[in-house]
Amino acid sequence: MTRRMETLQALIDGLAEEEGDREAVCELTQHTLVRWRYRELTGAARRLGAGLAAAGVERGEPVGLLAPNSAEWIVACLAILEAGAVVTPFDTQMPAAELRHALADSGVRYLFTAGEAARRLDTLGLEEPPEPIRLDDEGGTEGGWQAWCRGGAERPRTVAPEETAALFYTSGTTGEPKGVPLTHANIAANLTALLGQELAYGDDRILVPLPCHHVYPFTVGLLTPLALGASIVLPYSVLGPQIVRALREGEATILIGVPRLYEALDGAIRGRLAERGRLAERAFEALLGLSRGARQRLGWRLGPYLFRGLHQRMAPAMRMVVSGGAPLPPELAERLRALGWEVATGYGLTETSPILTYNPPDRIRVDSAGLALPGVELRIDAEGEGGAGELLARGPNVFAGYRHLPEKSARAFTADGFYRTGDLGWIDGDGYLHLEGRASEMIVLAGGENIDPERVEKALTGAEAIRDAGVLAHGGRLAAVLHPEPEAVRGLDEAAVRRRLNEALQACGERLPSHHRISDYRVSPEPLPRTRLGKMRRHKLRERYEQLGAEGAAQAGGAAxxxxxxxxxxxxxxxxxxxxxxxxxxxxxxxxxxxxxxxxxxxxxxxxxxxxxxxxxxxxxxxxxxxxxxxxxxxxxxxxxxxxxxxxxSQEARGEARALLEELREPEQLLNEAQLRWLAPRPRAARALGGCLYATNWAILHGYCRLAVERSGGRLPEGPVVFIPNHRSALDAPALGAALPLSRLARTFWAGFTGLLFSNRLVRWFSRASRVLPIDPYTGPRTSLAFGAAALARGESLVWFPEGQRSNAPRIQPFHSGIGLLLQAHPTPAVPVHIAGTERALPIGRRFPPWRARLRVRFGEAVDPQALLAEGRGETAEERIADALQRRVAALGGAEEEQA
CATH class of the missing domain: 1.10.1200.10 (ACP-like)
Structure with a gap:
């Protein structure tokens, strides 16, 4: 549904009529997915709206929302609009003083709430607290939202476009949140303009990990998908594993985020590459350069093909990322595009409902804030050198003034009705807006948070240990230069000074919003740069910060x-x-x-x-x-x-381990048809290639290198076993393969890291010939363990490296508990294996071992999992089995491990 609308009630009308049978919301709980159809969503919203009106909620009355994102949050939001009231969302992490002010200023009598936010409401000490309506009530008990629902299909009251639809609270320089009322016409105009750009479609699935009390996700991530008839995907939480889970299980095609989210995702990709070595990093960057060049010069989108494996692991269906709240760094935008995702960015403020400009994917200029949205007028006021000045905006999406703040409202507008955004910028000849910072000293972090530095500095200098403080943005985070109070730190060494300052910052942080807290600081022994009138010279402050960083790095030496x-x-x-x-x-x-x-x-x-x-x-x-x-x-x-x-x-990890143990008893239920093919018998050509690979490997390890094979535990059992080796080199698997007879290898599967052994078609064919199973440590434990369990369930032997990855550490690293789950699900004798010499012959970074390198593979005695369970240490059975195996492998190393 993309027709023009004048009020948000018109949006609600279209949801059931045109998209009644489509999925509206896919909400991930801890273990399941809960789906809401459009007809269910609008039906619940209309019944709840009727209940609000019947309870005496008046037309234009603010009704609060203090709860995390959920399908019920959306129901309550639509119900408030249905009742003709004003949606008033509050930040669940707002400091107590600011929350008290916002609640009092808004005058809400009723407040939808849930979970920790509901308990927090009881601690605010309000004289007349709003009546809570619980969104986390599942049984329709008194006080729950379902108990407020009433029958009847008629709308309680119809609103006009000029009436207020939503009231948002945003922090200002005074420290008290300012109320920003947005009318139905404001939001509907912005919504209509966004829909006209055709960036998303009705068959899209839009992941929204951002809290909807911010106007950006409220309009772009909630109302826009509903107007399109698309599906909204809500993650269980904003923690990393849950974001990836939502991308995969929610089959999200579009991700609505802020720059810090994309920086974190890019950081995760870079971290994985670093683990694979410098060669893998260079190859990846070369492919990235190829993709970027092909797109810029030829218009070809090679990213989805060059990085298909990455897409499949992280976000199989995602085609576009949308970034707002703060400028997306141009280099990050280019990396995301080169990886194969479309990138859309926008700029705006709460006061503008919120979008003023957008950067369409087909015409994106990553160094700009984009083009004005249709209906929006932009102007640069008091142009200075280079045409830069304060950005002014006018349009149907711009608010009329702050709630209860007439003087600030008057100062916010020019005589001819343009809103003063407070941002400095200029507009190029093609109409693209370029921003150059704040007209005031407000700091905008990478997550979109507005920070008043003077407010933070005042809080910091109130601490006994801090004489002066200067706050700045660095690397997308809030940083500071601190000048300690001499008397407070006199006689203390550097570490003790830092402890005192940490304590002071922690105390100050408890009195500030979470996004106002300092993430990094540097200590200045001299007073900070200020004018004679006491104002901070902020350009000099940044110079001081960088200087102190360089000096600190030089002094740190080898302290890492x-x-x-x-x-x-x-x-x-x-x-x-x-x-x-x-x-x-x-x-x-x-x-x-x-x-x-x-x-x-x-x-x-x-x-x-x-x-x-x-x-x-x-x-x-x-x-x-x-x-x-x-x-x-x-x-x-x-x-x-x-x-x-x-x-x-952590109880969650243990609880998941218990559930996973039961699933691993029938492991093939966890694998799809394509994955099960890796367990199928090899074709004749693959068996022949496997034999050739074995002979070649045997000759190299026994001839070129000097491989010694020892069996301190006697002969290996005839049946299936699990070989448990240590892991310090890429040479470990070839050494173990050369130490086993071909007849044994023909009945043995290997756990192999997908990043090395499944990176292209040729390598996958060699892995198939060698009976290597694709183990990806970044997609979660279920699939990886399911491969191993399925091999054991089929009566095959298995080689499993329980350290998880190669290690430079001199001692054997702790064994992951996954091996304990495998051996519990499918009790099989375990054979400890100690491999020595490979870490010297082929350490991380070397390509080939030296001539006549001394290698040794020592097999220990096969041991039953029950014996391991009895001798190991740990709080869970899988931890005790893993611990016992680690000790046995270390014991096989003898004096070498003791010396290490």
Whole structure:
């Protein structure tokens, strides 16, 4: 449905009439998908709207929404509009003082809420709190939204275009949120103009991970898909694994995000490439350059073909990413396009409903903010050198003024009705807008948050340990230069000074919104650059920040790397004895190898991890360590020690492991037809090639290298076994293959990393001939473990590297608990294997082993999983099995492992 509308009630009318049987919302819960049809959605909204009107909600009365995204949130939003009332969404993470002000200023009598937000409402101490209506009520009990529904098909009241449809609260320079009322005509005009650009269609599935209390996802991610008759996909949470899960299971074709989200996704891709080595990185960048050049010069979209594997793993159906809230860095936009996704960007403000300009994918100029949306007039005021000046805007989507703030409203407009955006920019000859910062000193972060630096600086200098503070944006995050109070830090060494400042920042952060908190800071021993009148010279502040960074890097020298565990406090050493905490510590040490990592390291202040930065980190932790952290746990984490404790206590990971164990008993149910073909008998040509590969490998390892094979546990059992080797080199698998007889290999499957052994058709054919199964550690544990379980269920042997990846560490790394799940689901004798010498013959980065390299493969005694369960240590059965196997493999290394 793309006809012109004058009110949002007209939008609701079209939903049931034209798209009644189509899927409207696909909401991912923790384990399932909940689908709402358009007829169900509009039916519930109309019944709830009738109930609101019957309860006395008046025409034009604000009705609040304080809850995370959900299908019920959308129902409540449409119901408020249906009742002729005003949708008034609040940020669930708004500081208490600001939330109290917004609730009082709006005057809401009724508030839709759920979960932690509902409990928080009780702690605000409001004299006349609004009546809560629970969105998380499933039984229609009193106080739940379903109990408010009433029958009747007639609309309670019809509104006019000039009436207020929504009231948004946005932080300003005073610190108190400003109410921004938007009329039906404002939002409908913006919506109609967006639909006219035909960027999306009715068969699209649009993933919305952004909270709908912001006007950008409200209009672009919620109302626009509904007007199109498309499907809205809501993730279970904004943590990394859940975003990827929603892209895959929700079959999303369009992703609505902010720059920080795309930076996190790009960072995850780069991190995976770094693990594969410099050669893989260079090859990837070469393909990226080829894709970019073909698109720019010939108009060819090669990305979907060159990076098909990446698309299949991350987002099989996604065709376009939409970015708003803050400027998308041009180089990132070009990378996303080269990877094969269309990119659409836009610019606007809450006061403009929100879109003023858009960058269409077919005419995108990534260094600009795009073209004015139809109906929008743009003008540059007080043009200076180069034609830059403050951007002014006028159009049917621009609001009329702030709620209860007549003086600010008057200052916000020119005499002829143009809105002063506060942004500096210029418009080129083709009509593209180019932004050059804020007319005021407001900072806009990469997530779209507006920051008043003076407000943050005032809070920081209120701390006893901080004499002066200057705030700036750096790398998309909020940073600061701090000048300590001399008396507060006198006599302290550098580490102690930093601890004092960390404590001060933490205390200040509790009094500020989450996006106003400092992610990085540098310490200045001298006063900050200010004018004689006391105003901060901000261009000099940035120079000081960069200078201090260069000096700090020079002084740091070789201080990078994880803290020596023997130097840790006793309780921290005990914490690392828990397998889950140990795995997280090792993953952090590898991820931040260039930092000094200790249990006291602050994740935000020292490592720069902000709310969106958790997307990348949680994805890596879940896939590498099998530790899943929910949003409540993340809210409690400040330091590395906190993270280790949450990992150790993670119940979600254990619960998923139990459910996965049951699924692995019938593993072929987890694999599709294409995946099952890897388990099928090899054709004759593949068997012949496998024999040739075995003979060649045997000759090289026994002739060119000097491979010694030892069996400390006697002869290998005749039946199926699981070989459990350590892993330090790409030479490990060939060495183990040369140590086994061909008759054994003919009945053995290998777990192989898709990034190396399945990267192209030729390599996949060799892998098929060698009976290698495609194991992708980045798509979750189910499919990978299902391959191994299916091999065991078919009575075959299996080679499984439980460290997960090659390691440069001198000692054997902790074994992932997945091997414990496999052996529980399909009890099979396990054979520990210790491989030595390969780490010297072919370390990471070397292409060929030297002549006559000394290699050794030592087989241990086959052991039953029940014996492993009895001797291992850990909180779960799979952890105990993995621990026992690790100890047995290490014991096979003898003095070599002890010395390491």
């Amino acid at each position: 790397g994880p803290m020596d565990e023997e130097a840790m406090a006793a309780e921290d050493q005990q914490l690392l004895q828990i397998p889950a905490a140990r795995r997280v510590w090792e993953a952090l040490a590898a991820r931040y190898a260039d930092r000094r990592l200790t249990p006291d390291t602050h994740l935000q202040l020292d490592l720069g991890i902000d709310s969106l930065g958790w997307i990348d980190l949680t994805l890596e932790l879940r896939e590498r360590t099998a530790v899943a952290l929910d949003e409540d746990a993340i809210s409690r984490i400040e330091s590395v020690r906190d993270l280790l404790r949450e990992a150790a206590e």
